[in-house]
Amino acid sequence: MAVVIEGLTKIVKKKPILSDVSLTLSGVYGLLGPNGAGKTTLMRIVAGLLEFNAGQVLLGEERISTGTRVKRVNEIGYLPQEFMMYPELTMYEVLEHLAVLQGEHPAACRSKIEKVIEQVNLSSHINKKMRELSGGMRRRVGIAMLLLREPSILLFDEPTAGLDIRERVRFRNLLKRLGHDHTIVISSHLVEDIEFLCTKIGVLDRGTVLFEGSPDELKQKAAPYTYELEVPFAELDSIMATNEVVQMSEEPSHVVVRVLSEEPIGRRVAPRLMDGYLALLKEAEAHG
Ligand SMILES: Nc1ncnc2c1ncn2[C@@H]1O[C@H](COP(=O)(O)OP(=O)(O)OP(=O)(O)O)[C@@H](O)[C@H]1O
Secondary structure, eight states, rough: OOOEEEEEEEETTTEEEEEEEEEEOOOOEEOOEEEEEEEEHHHHHHHTOOOOOOOEETTEEEEEEETBOOOOOTTTTEEEEEOOOOOSBHHHHHHHHHHHHHOOOOOTTTHHHHHHHHHHOOGTTSSBBBHHHHHHHHHHHHHHHHHHHHOOOEEEESSTOOOHHHHHHHHHHHHHTTTTTTTEEEEESSSHHTTTTTEEEEETTTTTEEEEEEEHHHHTTTTEEEEEEEEOGHHHHHHHHHSEEEEEEEEESSSEEEESSSSSSSSOOOHHHHHHHHHHHHHHTTTT
16 A cells, blocks of 8 residues: 655744655655655654645545644554663563553453564564663564554654664564565665665655655666776875765775766766765755
């Protein structure tokens, strides 16, 4: 099921945070944008937690929120950037508490809780206290909490921020698996977070939509500008000072430098997602 956002505008203290944003969130969707682009604001509106000034949010064909009439629906689960609940309770107790709040009988919900804990790969930690869990594990408990309500759409705000590399990989694998039977929206300012996960991408910048399309279409934004050159160590500083360097990798005798350039330099190479994203932001900056 897709979430359709039409003409969404959010103004805070006379400042537009989102301006006429229209997007169709479906598949495994990456919401990219620099810090302050409006990603969190958009997610909170879709989750029914924030009012807005104009536009509407639809679930499939059904209108769920318009302006000041925002609604939280069970189909949409939202995992915020940071959260920490009940540090002295065990993971099982937290989930049981939540299930009871949702109207379930404690004795009847055991298998459901065990199932969601298994879905997020935490079965071996079921009796650990929340404060004993790592940041990545706590975030996975957050997902288990959402899964209890059996939503079909999951919104993740910067899900891998602050995680170490192993947890990042584990978390990405989990999102990939959840993507098989859920619509997933992942917001991030890091291309690497969404590169291997997303089937569709939207890019926000300063509250407006710069792009919506497939990862391949985003890559193509940089096709005319992506070059690689082999630079001796001694010349690296001057190359960096005069070019937009997007990536470097060290070889024994030189550095391979990837640049975005209007002028031909080195050899043209196939663009990656990061190149397309940066080319798009650069173009937007040039147009003010
Ligand atoms: N309640 C508020 N009052 C004032 N300004 C706000 C409020 N909420 C958001 N903003 C501003 O709106 C802009 C967008 O914020 P938002 O958190 O949605 O961006 P973001 O893309 O999620 O950024 P980040 O990646 O840094 O979390 C920022 O400039 C922020 O300072």
